[in-house]
Every structure is written in structure tokens, then in C-alpha cells.
Amino acid sequence: MADPVIIVGGGLAGLSATIEALEGGAKVILIDSEKSLGGNSAKASSGISACNTETQRKLGIEDSRDKFFGDTMSAGDRENDPVLVNVLVDESTDAVEFLENNGVDLGDINLCGGHSVPRTHWIPSPKEGKPKPVGFGIISALKDKVNQFNASDPGKLEILLETKVVGLTSWNEYITGVNVITGGKKREVEGKAVILTTGGFSADVKEDHSLMQEFAPDKLSLPTTNGAFARGDGVKMARAMGAELIGMNKVQLITLVKVHPTAFIDPADPGAGTKFLAAEALRGKGAILINSKGLRFGNELGRRDYLTGRIQKECQPIEKLQGGSAGLPAALMLFNDEAADSFGRPGFNFYYMIKKFFVKYDNAEALSKSTGIDYSVLSKTLTAYNDFVVGKADKKKDQFDKSTFPVAFPLDKPLYVALVTPAIHYTMGGLKIDKNAEVFNEFMAKPFKGLFAAGEVTGGVHGSNRLAGNSLLECVVFGRIAGRSAAKIDYSNEKSSFVGKPPIEGTAKHQEL
Structure with missing residues (x-):
């Protein structure tokens, strides 16, 4: 042999x-x-990115190798090796086909931070049962x-x-x-x-x-x-x-709430040194981030390093809400039923009902009373965001240069809230x-x-x-x-x-x- x-x-x-x-x-x-x-x-939870795939074509997503190459180089501040990036991008379609030929269903796609078009393929969430x-x-x-x-x-x-x-x-x-x-x-x-x-x-x-x-x-x-x-x-x-x-x-931090660049703070053990990775698809399906003052502070679909910096600058440690953040700067991730349905109920329920990272509040007022966040500030934040979702805003991009707004957050509807903090990823x-x-x-x-x-x-x-x-x-x-x-x-x-x-x-x- x-x-x-x-x-x-x-x-x-x-x-x-x-x-x-x-x-x-x-x-x-x-x-x-x-x-x-x-x-x-x-443990990866957001998916595998690729361009010009059959799934993209079926979903009507227009992409190209040049867009993917540009997004990857831009995210890396052009410190990437372009030869390797060319290989990565050019072989991406075959990589997805390789996995599919080996029995992996990658029939759903998410828009994740830093990507100009949806291209992060993942396993579709079932309507019921275990994801x-x-x-x-x-x-x-x-x-x-x-x-x-x-x-x-x-x-x-x-x-x-x-x-x-x-x-x-x-x-x-x-x-x-x-x-x-x-x-x-x-x-x-x-x-x-x-x-x-x-x-x-x-x-x-x-x-x-x-x-x-x-x-x-x-x-x-x-x-x-x-x-x-x-x-x-x-x-x-x-x-x-x-x-x-x-x-x-170059060490990447996890800062947001639901994707590779985010880490959940477990209410049962806020000080745990190892955090559970939150899928970036959560933000892709509509999650928004606010600080303890009730204010959004960044583009939820921005780059990972950008969001990390925004959380570290704009978010303070949280003491009482959902067990607190054990002295770490923390953001509140807001989700709702529409976003949960889009993400997939079984997948969301894993975070909400099994891991218990999320807590449900009947409406924005209930969240305000529980957290001590000024309701007038919180309602203004959510209303301003909703205007972009329904097309009432004067501009197509908000003050953080965000242009994709998956779901609205009605003040009278339930909200699901989790704490997230930056973590080495x-x-x-x-x-x-x-x-x-x-x-x-x-x-x-x-x-x-x-x-x-x-x-x-x-x-x-x-x-x-x-x-x-x-x-x-x-x-x-x-x-x-x-x-x-x-x-x-x-x-x-x-x-x-x-x-x-x-x-x-x-x-x-x-x-x-």
C-alpha cells in the first residue's frame, strides 16, 4: 500500500x-x-457563502463573482491575499454543489452583514419539529x-x-x-x-x-x-x-446578537467565559439592536468589526435585566413573531425555549417597564425604524447607512429580547x-x-x-x-x-x- x-x-x-x-x-x-x-x-449557524448558485437563481437573486470578490476584499480592508480570494470565490459554486451532492440541503439563503446581496446558504428550517x-x-x-x-x-x-x-x-x-x-x-x-x-x-x-x-x-x-x-x-x-x-x-470579535459576530449572554450564567454563538441569520431575518437607553446605535447588517466597535462604544454593562451582563458591555437584541417565522420557528425556539436566551414581553411598554428604558425613547426608536420598513421615511437609508429593513416592530405586539456582547470568535x-x-x-x-x-x-x-x-x-x-x-x-x-x-x-x- x-x-x-x-x-x-x-x-x-x-x-x-x-x-x-x-x-x-x-x-x-x-x-x-x-x-x-x-x-x-x-457549531456554525449562519451558513456557507457562495455566488452564482442554483439556489440563488431559483430565488431570483442576482449575484456575480466580482460582487463576491469585492465584498470579501472590502470587508478585509484589502489586506486579503487576492490570489486566495480569487480561488475562494471562483470555487464557491462547486463547494456548495459538493455539499449538496453529499446530502446537505442548502436551499435557503440569508443576507448577512457585509454582503451586498443574499448569498449565505443554509439548511431550510422546518415548519415544525427539530431544526x-x-x-x-x-x-x-x-x-x-x-x-x-x-x-x-x-x-x-x-x-x-x-x-x-x-x-x-x-x-x-x-x-x-x-x-x-x-x-x-x-x-x-x-x-x-x-x-x-x-x-x-x-x-x-x-x-x-x-x-x-x-x-x-x-x-x-x-x-x-x-x-x-x-x-x-x-x-x-x-x-x-x-x-x-x-x-x-487579526482576531475577530463577536458583537452582535445573532450571527457569527455575536455572543449570547446566558441569563443562567452571565459570567461564563465561553459564550454561545448567535446566528448572524437572526439579524438577516430582522433582529435589531438597541442599547440600555433604548437607542439603536448602528447598522445591524454592517461588518462584524464595525458592530463590535459600536457595541463597545455605545453600550454599557447591564446590571439587572435578564441576569445582567457580568460587567460586559451589552446590547439588547429585539426580535418579534414575524422575524421568528421568517427565521424558522423551530430554530428560533431553540434559542428562546430551550436555551432561554430570549425573554418575551407583551409589547414595547412592558419592555420599557421591565428594563427601565424611557418609553418615549423606545417608542420613538421603533417608530422611526418602522417608517423605513413601510416606506414612510424620506430616504432609503437610515442614519447608519442601512438599506434593508426585513420586518417592522409594532409597539403593541410581543417582543423577544436577548442580551449580546462581544466575544472572541x-x-x-x-x-x-x-x-x-x-x-x-x-x-x-x-x-x-x-x-x-x-x-x-x-x-x-x-x-x-x-x-x-x-x-x-x-x-x-x-x-x-x-x-x-x-x-x-x-x-x-x-x-x-x-x-x-x-x-x-x-x-x-x-x-x-
Whole structure:
């Protein structure tokens, strides 16, 4: 059997790479430190962005690759690598088709912050029953696909769970394996190439060798939406081998109330360091944000970094309402029945009835009495917003440059209110890669042979700020590219020439965390 491709990390990028490598004829060893596959990808709730898709055409949405490219570059303040963005955009349609061909229904689309047109695809919410979050649905479908490979061609795929990768190994110029610890024992796993899909470093807050401490110490006091496994292991391992890093000071915050850039404050545990991510689709379907004075303070469909800044500037900590915000600046997210129906009742009820993030008030006056917000201010805020919804306003854009107003908020109708606060969500910086997902060697000024990376472990795609839905897209696009690229590697003739010869400089290196 030929040497395998080793994939480190079992989230969306890792599963996409696994499927492509297997379909390319390679044997694969997939390694993850957790008890099950999925990573942060399984928690994604807003969707996957793409342009010129069949779903867009069916819904009458006019989009183009130039619009998508422009939105992505603009959101990243043009600090993005345009070569990588071109790949991201050009491969986006195929990425959605890849998921749909593997059993994911992406038949609904949301308009999310920073996008000029609706293009963030997600799983339609059922009218009743249990909703399927888009991240969980995608991961479940790709895990099923991987299991089908195991059933149809045993021996082609090996999955190692609860196995921690602690370093990369190399043979001559090639990265060919990893050192792992499993069951308390250390061993080397050998192959012909390594793909790192280990995610970001948002939870890497310990002072010893902490990437957050090194690159974003000013954000260490903020809560996070990430699991404890987001330690930056892939970045650290590749860096120890001389890999080039890019954009490491770009850490995205979650500030709004219902999407990738927002974090719910749980009334049952306001001070929890890990927050539950609020789907950006909530804002796309009509949620608005106000501060404790009853005033809107920004465009709810603006960029994530913009909304984060507005909350931090215009919102104060809340003490009594719904358990308070534990000293964190917090906004009130307002939702109503019309928005809930548009979002999907089962999905909304998960936030409202199961997680209990939302509290229902009979009307605006009831909200005013409970919160202490001046009713005259609150009613003026909602009336002014409603004028844009029904077309009574003199202008098409409000004072925050918002031009899309999904639902009105009648003063006499029920309101659902949740508290949200900024939280560390995503790290845009990481390993520098090229269009083939090859990792750059900083000292050689060219890519390593046999080392690839995809997903949040990399940098360059998003620039200074990421658009909603571009994370899942990046995982699929570059995960598939990495899998295809690694499967094609064949250095058997080169390697055979080493037999019986003394190692040359750079041969059989071992670098560990």
C-alpha cells in the first residue's frame, strides 16, 4: 500500500480534505484530539457563502463573482491575499454543489452583514419539529460520506480519535509524518504528506507559548465562542519547522446578537467565559439592536468589526435585566413573531425555549417597564425604524447607512429580547499558503514539500475581517484543494535513493510543541 496522506484535524476542512484525497486514490490517516469529529465547524449557524448558485437563481437573486470578490476584499480592508480570494470565490459554486451532492440541503439563503446581496446558504428550517443547524448538518453528511468509504473500501482510511499530534517529522525536503500521543504513549505516524486543518487559536490563552498572549494580549479578558480545542496547535507545529505566518494580530470579535459576530449572554450564567454563538441569520431575518437607553446605535447588517466597535462604544454593562451582563458591555437584541417565522420557528425556539436566551414581553411598554428604558425613547426608536420598513421615511437609508429593513416592530405586539456582547470568535491569522494550499517556508521563501493547510489554521484569505459564511466556504474550498494536492504527491523514487546513504542536512527532522 502506498504511503498515506496524514490529515490533522477532523472539522469541515479536514473532512473535505479526507474525501478528496480518498477520491484521488490516496490512503488517508485522519487524526483528531477529541472524542468525535466536527470541531468548531459543527457549531456554525449562519451558513456557507457562495455566488452564482442554483439556489440563488431559483430565488431570483442576482449575484456575480466580482460582487463576491469585492465584498470579501472590502470587508478585509484589502489586506486579503487576492490570489486566495480569487480561488475562494471562483470555487464557491462547486463547494456548495459538493455539499449538496453529499446530502446537505442548502436551499435557503440569508443576507448577512457585509454582503451586498443574499448569498449565505443554509439548511431550510422546518415548519415544525427539530431544526438542523447548518454546521451540524454539513459535518453529519460528510461523516456519513467518510463512513461509506470505510464500508466500500476497507483499509483506505484510518481514523485516530483522542490522539494529540505534538510535532511534525520530515524526510529530506518532505514533511512526511507526525509525532502523536495516544493512551499516554508516544509514537510516530508516517506518510507521504501532512495536511493541517487544526483550526484557530482563540482558546489559546495560557501564558506559556500562548499565541493569544503573543499576538492579541489586549483581547485576553474577553469571552470566547470557541471550544477548548482551539489551541493553535497546527500553527505552533508548523512554525517550529519554519513555516511563515501571516495576519496573526487579526482576531475577530463577536458583537452582535445573532450571527457569527455575536455572543449570547446566558441569563443562567452571565459570567461564563465561553459564550454561545448567535446566528448572524437572526439579524438577516430582522433582529435589531438597541442599547440600555433604548437607542439603536448602528447598522445591524454592517461588518462584524464595525458592530463590535459600536457595541463597545455605545453600550454599557447591564446590571439587572435578564441576569445582567457580568460587567460586559451589552446590547439588547429585539426580535418579534414575524422575524421568528421568517427565521424558522423551530430554530428560533431553540434559542428562546430551550436555551432561554430570549425573554418575551407583551409589547414595547412592558419592555420599557421591565428594563427601565424611557418609553418615549423606545417608542420613538421603533417608530422611526418602522417608517423605513413601510416606506414612510424620506430616504432609503437610515442614519447608519442601512438599506434593508426585513420586518417592522409594532409597539403593541410581543417582543423577544436577548442580551449580546462581544466575544472572541475567529482568528484570521495563521499559516501562509498558496493557491494549492501548500504552506510557505519562511526561510526558503517557497512552499514546503508535502505540507498543506486549510481552514482557520491559515491566514490571508480574510484580511482584517471575515464575512459571514466565508469560514465554512474556506474550509470546503481549500480543504478539497489540499486533499487533491496531497493525493498527487509521489516521491517514492526520490525516497528509495536515500536507502543505505547517510542522512544529509535537513533529513529526518523532528520538531515538537
